[in-house]
Amino acid sequence: QVRLQGSGPGLVRPSQTLSLDCSVSGASVNRDLHFWAWVRQPAGKGLEWIGRVSTGESITYNPSLRSRVTISMDKSKNVFSLQMTSVTAADTATYFCARERATWRGKSLFLSGMDVWGQGITVTVSS
């Protein structure tokens, strides 16, 4: 059974860098041909896709956050991470890590939703 466990500080000061990790068990970020993603949700608001990293370390970001976000992968630890710089109160949210399920059939990539999610990390940006 694949499980994702997010970790990181619950409080970050304005203008500082938010750093979150997602530990993967039951699957390998190095071998499995899925994508590993970050999604956030401010309280009372909708879900926002932040970006994702693939096994081959191809990374795609939401352009609205591209200038402040870095997603990376540590294959030796089976962990993928999110860093967000220059945070403000607007970045206060619950942050989720998730697996974007993917299957290759010939030359076509079939994505089939985010099927495994971490429990969510509530991050507050405040001085």
Place this chain on the structure above:
Amino acid sequence: DIVMTQSPDSLTVSLGERATINCKSSQTVFNWSTNKNDVAWYQRKPGQPPKLLIYWASTRDSGVPDRFSGSGSGTDFSLTINGLQAEDVAIYYCQQYYGSPYTFGQGTKVDLK
């Protein structure tokens, strides 16, 4: 960005009745290379992460009760809950994963009457 617009914003349904949520995308999300509509539906309950219910617009994920069904193609999609149960009270989101950035609808809150 592809905008996903859900309707209604909230829905109150009696136990055992049907709930239907609509989702409209600002452009087609039909993927010609896979012949699939790249739309998923999620259920979010308080204190829990989203749960994948439906992918490819109409395929139920493993373990999802068959009272949940998805339909639609191109730009118009629906999620139907046939025979609403108390445990179905939640917020439901559609998502397109056709074009980056992947985007979600604003959510539809389903409550019991």
